[in-house]
Amino acid sequence: MTTIKDVAQKAGVTVTTVSRILNNRGYISDATRQKVHAVMEELNYQPNEIARSLYRRKSNLIGLIIPTVAHPFFSELSSYIEYYAYEAGYKILLCNSHLDKVKEKEYLDMLKRNKVDGIIMGSHTLEVDDYINPKLPIVTFDRCISNDIPYISSDNFQGGKLATSLLIERGCKKIAHISGNLNLSLLANKRYEAFIAEVNNRNVEHVTVQTEINVFDSKQYEKLIHRLFEEHPDIDGVFSSSDNMAANVIKVCYRLNKNIPADVKIIGYDDTMVASLLVPQLTTIRQPIEEMGRLAIELIIKQINQEEVEKKNILPVKLIERETT
Amino acid sequence: MTTIKDVAQKAGVTVTTVSRILNNRGYISDATRQKVHAVMEELNYQPNEIARSLYRRKSNLIGLIIPTVAHPFFSELSSYIEYYAYEAGYKILLCNSHLDKVKEKEYLDMLKRNKVDGIIMGSHTLEVDDYINPKLPIVTFDRCISNDIPYISSDNFQGGKLATSLLIERGCKKIAHISGNLNLSLLANKRYEAFIAEVNNRNVEHVTVQTEINVFDSKQYEKLIHRLFEEHPDIDGVFSSSDNMAANVIKVCYRLNKNIPADVKIIGYDDTMVASLLVPQLTTIRQPIEEMGRLAIELIIKQINQEEVEKKNILPVKLIERETT
DNA sequence: TCGCATATGTTAACCGGTTGACATATAGGC
DNA sequence: GCCTATATGTCAACCGGTTAACATATGCGA
Known part of the structure; x- marks a missing residue:
């Protein structure tokens, strides 16, 4: 595995310089920048996001807990959620609870251990809801758990x-x-x-x-x-x-x-x-569905950025009359 | 955030002891084990998986790249993949490429930066395939990229x-x-x-x-x-x-x-x-579909464990005659 | 009483990258 | 010739765990 040290050594600079280039901080000459980028290219270097996450205390991960992605509603919703998450630089950890209480709890714990930046809950079998760490951004679909946790639902x-x-x-x-x-x-x-x-x-x-x-x-x-x-x-x-x-x-x-x-x-x-x-x-x-997915990501990110968010988000529905009525 | 140090301090032991308990190594008395577990409970301590991943050089993440999870075939496949991954202690990072070349490449790079332990590729728009790091376990669906990369397909x-x-x-x-x-x-x-x-x-x-x-x-x-x-x-x-x-x-x-x-x-x-x-x-x-999903995880995990895997995995199909013929 | 299994502590390095504090050097403007 | 912006280096701490090496203490069986 090539590390930042390998890059620094090969480019004849220090890791500090490489880090500065990676993070656009401080003064860097064009020559050095190009040189380092060339070396990164040559060594096929990719900064280790795990190390970065550890230091920054930010994983850029969002956990998504739904009953099952095999259900058309959740599959479409998930596809939008993933889309908007990616747009904003976040990744989605997919969790299918199958509406199983034990699994749902295990997934919640797992997501916390993995330090996700937020959780989108579309599965609600748990009655006791106080297990939810109030500091962890959460958005729920279709359920009002408490007054603190924003939820999204259609009307x-x-x-x-x-x-x-x-x-x-x-x-x-x-x-x-x-x-x-x-x-x-x-x-x-x-x-x-x-x-x-x-x-x-x-x-x-x-x-x-x-x-x-x-x-x-x-x-x-x-x-x-x-x-x-x-x-x-x-x-x-x-x-x-x-x-x-x-x-x-x-x-x-x-x-x-x-x-x-x-x-x-x-x-x-x-x-x-x-x-x-x-x-x-x-x-x-x-x-x-698309708007619900988009909004879920928006609300999670606002919470991550410590912004205030609307708790109650009821989106309008629409009658689509086709051939069965 | 409660760390292993907080637990150690509160329990009156050293971090080494707590770590030993967490990882079941060395000698630990029942009394100490219980005491530490009680403290972990009390502080609601969850070991930071990011820190563990960094040290162990293993993230327990598997990247899944598909055209879109909104398509029924991929949504069902994803649901099985996630199921068997979870059974084996792995988590799924969901990536919808929308068959977009640029996105597919970006997702591949992203997954590498995030040090996933393996990648399941169900989207194949890229022609140049040498970008794939040969050391990273990969399984593809429905495409034979090279003789080294195992693929799964039905007949x-x-x-x-x-x-x-x-x-x-x-x-x-x-x-x-x-x-x-x-x-x-x-x-x-x-x-x-x-x-x-x-x-x-x-x-x-x-x-x-x-x-x-x-x-x-x-x-x-x-x-x-x-x-x-x-x-x-x-x-x-x-x-x-x-x-x-x-x-x-x-x-x-x-x-x-x-x-x-x-x-x-x-x-x-x-x-x-x-x-x-x-x-x-x-x-x-x-x-x-279920077997394809199960096998994908099996092949990834075998590769992670350095085991030999069958490269060509063609599963049988079956004619299901219903009412349209 | 010796030896060993058990139980815990001490210390420090390590994973890979980030950052702050501070030093040093060069070039250009005034 | 001095000041300042630019450019890079040095060093060490830090994120939160893991682990190896070694020390120490206790209790029990032979």
Whole structure:
């Protein structure tokens, strides 16, 4: 491994000079600068970022904890997060918790041991939240942990309301809502609240089913939806809390020879790529995924720079009406 | 920040003793061990992994360079890679090159500066490959760079053959192949070779279209496919080099009132989640994504441990026949 | 009582780069 | 000829752990 000493020696200068060149400090003549750069090129020298991190007490690492990057929503979000992190000179440590409490805690500890400069939390299975070091910049997605920790979320209540009222306006008489785990205190559950509020307000028959995120087991989802339609054959509208789940609903309807949107109207959530890949194309509530990713990095970096940040960041959602309603 | 010194002082021992406890070396009495652990607990001490990495010259980091984690194939692959890396005590640095030459090179340099223990390359836009430090463990996906660098790939030729011959057996008279960029020297292009071989062998009319990966622009894909059917209205079979692209084909067929599979038979590639989420469910060639991810980590770790590894790792593919053929 | 296993301390070097304090030297302007 | 900006060197401490070498002390079995 070539070190700064090798470079200094070969260039006939001291490590101080090389360091000055690397960090643009003090006076350096053009001749020396060029000479040193040539040697660095020749030796293929790359300054050891670990050593730098140690001294500077800054790793330029951001930890990202999500349920799983295999889920379209998180995969798209991660891609934006990584993009904006890189733009700002940060690197992303990827952690898939699989919504496993133990793993989530282990990842948190691991990230702290590795002295990440900040953590983006998109997985929330832990109840006790005081384990979080208050000095470490954190941003959470979709959950308000405490008043100190900034969170990013889209307007879930509005999303739930838009979705539900669209179905009602389109004439649905009995609407099913397929939600995530309502026991986790996630802001996404406001979609459920809005659903209930809207449906009660308009006096529409309704039913709710809870599910867990498990992208790799769509069979299980199908069964669940099948049972739902068996128990409630008169369902004519489904508001699904994710596009993936909505895709499964479409699949089951197709099997049951229910026409979409004539017999059953379906609306998804997120507006991930799958929504527009499906046939019929899925009506859905668009979360501003890119903006959410960009903002997460912005909030982390502001915290790193000791700037004040807005704690509550609710971004607008948008109804994207396609072919399933 | 609490350091090992703080722990030592508070516990009334020396840093050497604390270090011995942390690393399980030398003789330590139960009493001391418990005492020190209690203090670590109390001070919420986490050893600084950056300092450890520096001394040990081992970061336990693995760099992952892929086109984009937003693409279902890479998102699923990444999720497995991260899983098996974590199992083995490694962390993943995520890099999305977006198939941009400059970015890919910058990421490579960045990973070297950060002293990752190994690199998994799933993005290959660079022609000059000698920039790769031969001492740094590398595994590539889908590309044979040199005889020294182990690569993982599924049996693309076999996959292309299976797909093409299925379409022919199902009676297709004119088959379109939608491939990736054939100018990049990717092993995935063997699918194209197999397609051509098979179609010539059986004397079937055919046409090929090249595309670039750009998950976020499915509109553009639609146009492309639309044009394809306009220019060749008699196409009755499509072999698409990814499930996502196949989904777009389904969509266009639906618009053009072509019945699937009666008028047009479609086969995809990868068997990502979307394949079974679609209606009709997509016939496809399954790549063993989990095994590919697991193997990537295994090969990296073996190289880190100076063990010999198989250079050529071609995993079997499998035809998954569903509803589009 | 000797010897050895056990238990802990002392000291200092090391990983690779950064930085502050201070010294030294040259060249150009006034 | 003095002052100052420019250019580089010397030296050592520091970031937070790890480790080798050696010292010291205790307790127990033979």
